[in-house]
Each structure stands twice: as structure tokens, then as C-alpha cells.
Amino acid sequence: MINGKWYAKGSSAQSDASLDITGDSFTLTVKERIKYTALLHTLNVSSRLGNVTRKIILEDGSVFSTQDNDAVDLAFKKQPQGKKIIHTLESKMSWVLVALIITLISGFSFFKWGIPWTSKKIAHALPHASNQLIASNTLDFFDKYIFDKSQISAEQMQKIRMHFHSQVAPLGASHDEIKYTLHFRLWKDANLSIPNAFALPSGDIILTDRFVQLCETQEEMDAVLLHEMGHIVHRHTLETVIESTFITVTVMMIAGDSNGLADMGVGLGSLLVSSSYSRGHEAEADRYAFEQMLLAKMDPIAFSNIMNRMSSYIQVPSVSKREQEKESQGDVLDYISSHPSTKQRVEIARQYSECFHKGLNSCEIIKPIHSTLDSKN
Amino acid sequence: MKALIFEGSGFEYFKIWIVNVLLTILTLGLYHPWAKVRNNRYFYANSTLEGRNFEYHATGKQLFIGYLIAMALFISYVIINQISPSGSLILIAVLFLAVPWLILRSMIFNMRMTSFSNVHFDFTGKLGRAYINFFAYPLALYIGLVLIGTAISIAIPLGGVAAVFLGVLLAAGMIAFLLFSFAFIKKKNTEYFIDHSRYGQGEFKTDVHIKKFMLITLKTLGFALLVTLIAAIIVGLGVYVTVGVDSIMALKGAEQNPELMAEKMRALMPIISLSYLGMIAASIFIMAYSMTQHRTYVYANTRLDDKVTFASTLKAVPLAWVLITNFIAIICTLGFAFPWARVRTARLMLENTLVNAQNGFDDYLTQKQNETSSLGEQIGDAFDVDVGVGF
Numbered sequence: 001m002i003n004g005k006w007y008a009k010g011s012s013a014q015s016d017a018s019l020d021i022t023g024d025s026f027t028l029t030v031k032e033r034i035k036y037t038a039l040l041h042t043l044n045v046s047s048r049l050g051n052v053t054r055k056i057i058l059e060d061g062s063v064f065s066t067q068d069n070d071a072v073d074l075a076f077k078k079q080p081q082g083k084k085i086i087h088t089l090e091s092k093m094s095w096v097l098v099a100l101i102i103t104l105i106s107g108f109s110f111f112k113w114g115i116p117w118t119s120k121k122i123a124h125a126l127p128h129a130s131n132q133l134i135a136s137n138t139l140d141f142f143d144k145y146i147f148d149k150s151q152i153s154a155e156q157m158q159k160i161r162m163h164f165h166s167q168v169a170p171l172g173a174s175h176d177e178i179k180y181t182l183h184f185r186l187w188k189d190a191n192l193s194i195p196n197a198f199a200l201p202s203g204d205i206i207l208t209d210r211f212v213q214l215c216e217t218q219e220e221m222d223a224v225l226l227h228e229m230g231h232i233v234h235r236h237t238l239e240t241v242i243e244s245t246f247i248t249v250t251v252m253m254i255a256g257d258s259n260g261l262a263d264m265g266v267g268l269g270s271l272l273v274s275s276s277y278s279r280g281h282e283a284e285a286d287r288y289a290f291e292q293m294l295l296a297k298m299d300p301i302a303f304s305n306i307m308n309r310m311s312s313y314i315q316v317p318s319v320s321k322r323e324q325e326k327e328s329q330g331d332v333l334d335y336i337s338s339h340p341s342t343k344q345r346v347e348i349a350r351q352y353s354e355c356f357h358k359g360l361n362s363c364e365i366i367k368p369i370h371s372t373l374d375s376k377n
Numbered sequence: 378m379k380a381l382i383f384e385g386s387g388f389e390y391f392k393i394w395i396v397n398v399l400l401t402i403l404t405l406g407l408y409h410p411w412a413k414v415r416n417n418r419y420f421y422a423n424s425t426l427e428g429r430n431f432e433y434h435a436t437g438k439q440l441f442i443g444y445l446i447a448m449a450l451f452i453s454y455v456i457i458n459q460i461s462p463s464g465s466l467i468l469i470a471v472l473f474l475a476v477p478w479l480i481l482r483s484m485i486f487n488m489r490m491t492s493f494s495n496v497h498f499d500f501t502g503k504l505g506r507a508y509i510n511f512f513a514y515p516l517a518l519y520i521g522l523v524l525i526g527t528a529i530s531i532a533i534p535l536g537g538v539a540a541v542f543l544g545v546l547l548a549a550g551m552i553a554f555l556l557f558s559f560a561f562i563k564k565k566n567t568e569y570f571i572d573h574s575r576y577g578q579g580e581f582k583t584d585v586h587i588k589k590f591m592l593i594t595l596k597t598l599g600f601a602l603l604v605t606l607i608a609a610i611i612v613g614l615g616v617y618v619t620v621g622v623d624s625i626m627a628l629k630g631a632e633q634n635p636e637l638m639a640e641k642m643r644a645l646m647p648i649i650s651l652s653y654l655g656m657i658a659a660s661i662f663i664m665a666y667s668m669t670q671h672r673t674y675v676y677a678n679t680r681l682d683d684k685v686t687f688a689s690t691l692k693a694v695p696l697a698w699v700l701i702t703n704f705i706a707i708i709c710t711l712g713f714a715f716p717w718a719r720v721r722t723a724r725l726m727l728e729n730t731l732v733n734a735q736n737g738f739d740d741y742l743t744q745k746q747n748e749t750s751s752l753g754e755q756i757g758d759a760f761d762v763d764v765g766v767g768f
Binding site: 011013052053055063086091095100102103137141241245248249266 | 385389390391392393396398399402403406409415418419422428430432448455456459460462494495496704707708712739740742743759761
């Protein structure tokens with residue numbers, strides 16, 4: 001006998017009731033009077049959820065509810081209504097542990113490999129026109145708010161462009177849908193001219209005046225140009241758009257039913273994840289530059305030279321605090337930085353340079369690890 | 378007066394939650410509506426009053442289509458947001474226009490899907506009223522602020538004692554305007570949500586006043602000042618005791634030397650993170666104070682058919698304590714303490730919700746309701762639109 005309460009259809013009035021089950025039929029007694037006798041399959045039993053009150057709906061819409069979940073499970077064991085796969089998962093400790101472990105592993109793999117891999121596939125499946133779409137207006141926007149007109153002479157610009165189109169751009173000839181264009185701009189922040197180079201997904205590469213001035217050899221400039229071409233060839237901007245979409249949607253699903261406070265932790269987490277993707281993109285663009293340089297018989301050490309010069313130029317006049325903190329080895333802040341640390345990049349360039357001196361066309365890289373670097377330096 | 382009881386447990390909910398998370402991951406998100414139903418069913422069914430429980434009636438199937446549409450909208454929003462600044466401005470405008478509709482649809486759906494003691498709730502609010510409350514009033518507030526702001530920026534440069542006097546007067550006017558408008562909107566929203574709520578044939582009714590809401594805002598401001606002051610003193614003492622004033626002064630001298638500066642900054646890192654935590658704790662306290670004050674006031678002035686009255690005994694300190702410890706636990710366990718946190722919050726809330734029903738709950742009857750679409754509720758959920766009185 002299962003004890004519980006009975007409600008008439010749509011009514012809040014509660015009466016004591018009990019359910020007796022014999023074979024495949026039942027008797028429901030309400031206030032000590034037999035009210036229903038019928039076959040079990042006419043009953044609609046709600047699925048079990050923890051130990052919450054169980055609801056059994058009768059054919060006339062009235063409801064019998066009970067706390068005695070185990071008795072209900074037992075009684076309906078052989079009935080089609082009795083299926084309870086989800087509850088089995090939830091109640092068996094071993095299943096919960098399995099779920100916990102699978103969740104941890106798949107959650108980690110999803111962020112570590114799933115999102116970058118899928119984003120890459122999608123980015124490369126899209127037509128080149130999507131690159132042009134996301135790049136449209138970007139340069140206009142920067143021109144309006146950030147850049148000034150370049151002060152480099154037209155003659156020098158012409159020279160750089162000529163060299164780029166005859167010597168550097170052909171290295172990426174396998175992607176002939178991309179048309180590269182060089183732009184020169186002056187970027188000033190608090191009276192300080194900033195050295196940098198950017199690539200837009202459309203194939204536009206922007207060089208700042210200070211960067212052009214800091215390049216001491218042609219190879220240094222070519223190395224950076226190849227790095228920027230690496231971003232374009234690998235469609236990193238498109239990948240970033242897709243990756244952030246994945247992150248935002250996942251975050252919405254995780255944080256959807258939490259409160260504002262937990263959101264802060266989730267926000268920090270997604271910042272860490274997206275910076276880690278960005279570092280991956282930078283490393284990939286570096287690798288592209290190094291490999292093209294080996295093929296074109298240029299010494300990859302040129303990349304490390306210009307990187308060092310740029311970072312020391314930024315550090316000494318103390319432009320931004322973040323830039324300095326970024327350079328300190330093994331710092332926690334490395335994890336939220338969008339670029340790999342200069343030391344790491346320089347170390348990889350050094351290894352490529354060794355390959356170059358051995359006359360190799362390709363190179364096996366031993367990934368530098370923070371701690372070993374620390375002890376070496 | 379009897380308090381509601383929460384009968385669930387953190388561990389039991391953890392098991393339900395982890396299975397939900399797992400199935401959601403394995404189905405790449407498609408299981409989400411069913412997970413939501415199991416979550417809601419668990420919390421509703423474990424909330425009881427005098428042996429009667431709440432119930433959540435929506436099914437995964439019912440939510441699914443709405444969920445798919447909401448996800449498609451949300452994904453397009455995220456993508457457009459990233460690639461086109463002008464497109465995202467238009468989207469934000471559309472979203473603002475849609476908010477009143479989303480709130481109304483969510484209220485109707487959620488209320489109809491909820492029952493207590495076998496009788497369903499309902500919501501009878503109208504769309505026109507929703508647009509006045511959630512669109513026209515906030516817009517008027519914004520326009521008012523811009524007008525006063527412009528007046529101040531015109532008055533100040535005029536110079537002279539009269540201009541300064543006028544400026545001060547306008548600034549005071551702006552504060553008074555803000556104080557009044559917030560209280561006014563709060564009153565209107567509370568009335569909209571409560572007065573249109575139904576339990577069976579029973580009607581909820583609230584009687585709240587602008588003056589009282591203004592008073593609560595003022596008290597909260599005073600409380601905020603006090604808490605900020607205390608937090609500042611604690612952090613200040615912390616700095617003094619641990620690193621000393623010298624390090625701070627040395628920081629100024631190191632401005633010219635980036636390496637020294639970086640080193641000094643690193644020494645200060647722990648105390649900086651600690652003061653961040655202090656700031657978070659202080660803001661939680663202030664939020665808890667404001668929320669409990671509003672809750673107590675609104676509950677005390679709400680009734681169901683003049684037969685059932687309500688009261689809230691929730692106090693700021695226990696609420697802030699639960700929220701802060703939840704926050705720390707969730708961060709430290711990378712989110713796995715979330716089920717316990719949620720159960721703790723639910724228990725605290727329910728046990729501080731008092732109900733007095735002189736004639737009991739036996740004579741309510743579910744009223745006839747039309748089929749309800751879950752679309753609005755699902756979109757509101759995806760875009761995190763705040764629905765309801767908030768406590």
C-alpha cells in the first residue's frame with residue numbers, strides 16, 4: 001500500500017489517499033472509501049527525480065501524489081511507464097563518478113582541442129569573400145580613430161612595396177585568391193610613435209612608421225611581413241570570430257542559470273581560454289614565417305632580432321605597465337597575454353636559425369618550457 | 378505565519394546536475410531544455426508549505442523549438458556583434474524594443490507552468506502596459522537625465538556666483554530626479570508583476586508607495602557609504618601591517634625605472650588581489666542590503682484575495698554571507714560547488730519566506746488557460762533578460 005494525497009482535477013483541496021496494487025490493476029482509496037479500481041496502464045506516472053514528491057495522474061485528470069518513491073518504482077517495475085534511465089544515472093554513485101570524469105575530460109578537450117579544431121575547419125570551409133566581409137570598414141575605422149597619415153617618403157614606400165610584391169608575396173603563392181596590399185600609417189600614443197604591424201583578413205597589411213624605422217635589415221622586415229601573411233593564410237581573424245562565438249554560447253549555457261557572481265568567474269575563465277587561442281595563432285603565424293624563410297634561404301634569426309628591438313623599444317620609455325609585466329618570465333600574467341612571451345618566440349627563432357645554418361629546409365622544434373628557460377637565462 | 382521549507386539536499390542535486398551537464402555536453406547542447414526542466418522540477422517540487430509542494434510543468438519537448446530559435450538568434454547576435462559595429466547597434470536597439478514583450482511572454486509561460494498544491498498560477502498582464510513600464514518609463518528617465526545634464530553643462534561655463542548657484546541647484550535636482558524616478562519605476566514594476574499574478578481564481582494584490590522606495594534607496598546609500606568606509610579601513614590596515622607605507626611611497630620613486638617598478642608591483646600583488654576581494658565582498662553586502670529591504674517591504678504589503686498574507690524575514694548579513702561563501706566555493710572548485718551553492722541559496726530564501734493562510738489552501742481551482750508558447754521565455758533566457766520582481 002502506498003500512502004499519499006489525492007487532488008480532484010484542478011483543485012487544491014488535499015485528501016488522504018492510498019494506492020493498492022495487485023497484479024496489473026490498482027485500487028485507490030480516498031478518505032477510507034474506494035474511489036477508483038482500474039488497470040495500471042491507465043495511470044500516468046511522472047518520472048522519478050531525486051526524492052521529490054511523485055505524481056500519478058489518473059484517467060479523469062485527478063492526481064495522486066506520494067513521497068514513497070521506492071514503492072512506486074517497485075509497483076511500476078514491469079509497466080512501460082516505469083522506465084527511468086536518467087534516474088538510474090543520477091542515483092548510482094558509480095554512474096555519477098563516470099559522469100563527473102567524462103564531464104571533466106570532455107570539458108577540457110572541448111576547450112583545448114574541440115573549439116580550435118572546429119573553428120579552423122569552419123574558417124577554411126568558408127569562401128574568401130567572408131574574409132573581405134569581416135575586414136570591410138576596419139581600416140577606415142582605424143584611420144578615423146587611431147592612425148595618422150604616414151610620414152614615410154613616397155619613394156621609400158614604393159621601394160618597400162616593390163620588394164614585397166616581387167620577393168615576399170610570391171612565397172605565399174599557393175593561396176592565390178589572396179591579394180596582398182601594404183599600407184603605411186603613423187600610430188602615436190601619448191606622443192610616442194609605436195612600432196607594430198597588423199594583418200587584415202582581406203590581405204591588407206599595415207606597417208607603422210616606427211616599425212619601418214626600427215627594421216635594420218631587409219630580412220627583418222620580410223620576417224614580420226611573412227608573420228602577418230601567416231595570419232592571413234591561416235585565416236586567424238575568421239577563426240577568432242568563430243572561437244569567440246563558441247565561447248560566448250558555451251558561457252551562456254553554463255552561466256545561464258547561475259547568478260551574477262558566478263558570472264565573474266566564468267568571465268575570467270573565458271578570458272583565459274580566448275588568450276590561449278590567440279597565443280596559438282601567434283605561434284602558428286611565427287611558424288609560417290620561419291618555414292617560408294627557410295625555403296627562401298633567409299636566416300630566421302632576423303625575426304628574433306626585430307622582435308627584441310621592438311619589445312625593448314616599447315619597454316624603455318615605459319609606455320604601458322602591461323607590456324612590461326608581459327615580459328617577465330613565468331608570470332601569472334602570461335596566461336592572460338594575447339601573445340607568447342618574446343623570450344619564447346626568440347628561443348624558437350634561434351632553433352630555426354640553427355637549422356638554417358645546417359642548410360635544412362625544415363626544422364624539428366623542441367618547445368621551450370618556462371622553467372628551463374629561466375635557468376638558462 | 379508559516380515558513381516555506383526546502384527539502385532538497387546539495388548532494389542529491391549535485392547528482393542530478395552532473396548528469397544534466399554530461400548529457401548537455403554529449404548532445405552538443407541539444408539536451409539543454411530537458412536539463413532545465415529537471416533542474417526546475419527539482420527546485421519547485423522540493424519547495425513545500427504545510428505538506429503541499431510547488432511543481433514545474435513544462436516538458437523538454439515543449440521548450441525545444443523555442444530553444445532552437447533562441448539559440449539561432451543568440452548565435453547570429455554574437456557573430457554580427459563581432460563583425461559589424463553598425464549591425465550590432467541595430468541589434469541592441471531591436472533587443473531593447475523586444476524586452477517588454479520578452480518579459481511578458483516569460484512571465485506568462487513561467488507562471489502557467491508553475492503550480493502549488495495542484496493549482497496553476499497565471500499571469501494576466503497586457504502588452505501595452507509592459508511597453509509603458511519597461512520601455513517608456515526608462516526612456517523618459519534617460520531623456521530627463523540628458524536634459525538636466527545639458528542644462529548643467531550650459532550653466533557652469535557662464536561663470537559668476539549665480540551660475541555656480543544654478544549649477545548646484547541643478548545637480549541637486551538631478552539627484553532628486555534620479556531618486557524619484559527609480560522609486561517610481563520600482564513601484565510600477567512591482568505592481569505590474571504582482572497585481573497581474575493569479576493563483577487559481579485568486580488574485581494577488583500589492584500596495585506599495587514611492588516614498589517608501591525612496592527611503593530604502595537613501596538607506597542603501599547610507600549603508601553603502603558605511604560599508605565602503607569599513608572596507609577601506611580594513612584594506613588600509615592590511616597594507617600597513619603587511620607591506621608598510623614605505624613600499625607604496627617607493628612605488629612613486631620607481632616610476633622612472635620599469636624593472637624596479639615591476640618588482641615592486643609584484644610584491645604588492647597579494648594585497649591588490651585582497652582589496653579586489655574586499656571590494657567584491659562590499660558590493661555583495663550592499664546588494665544584499667538593498668534586496669532584503671525591498672523584499673521585506675514588498676512581501677509585507679502583498680496579499681492573495683485578502684485571505685493570504687506574506688512576510689520576509691531575510692536579513693542582509695546572512696544573505697551576504699551565503700552569497701560570498703558560495704562565490705568563493707564556486708571559484709575554488711572551478712564551478713563544481715555550483716549545485717551546493719544553489720541549494721544553499723534556495724534554502725535561505727524559502728526559510729525566510731512566511732505565509733499566513735487563515736482559511737488554508739483547499740478552495741483554489743485551476744482556471745482555464747490557453748496553450749502557451751515557450752518562445753519568448755527561451756529568448757529572454759538566452760539574452761539574460763531580467764524577469765519578475767527579482768526575489
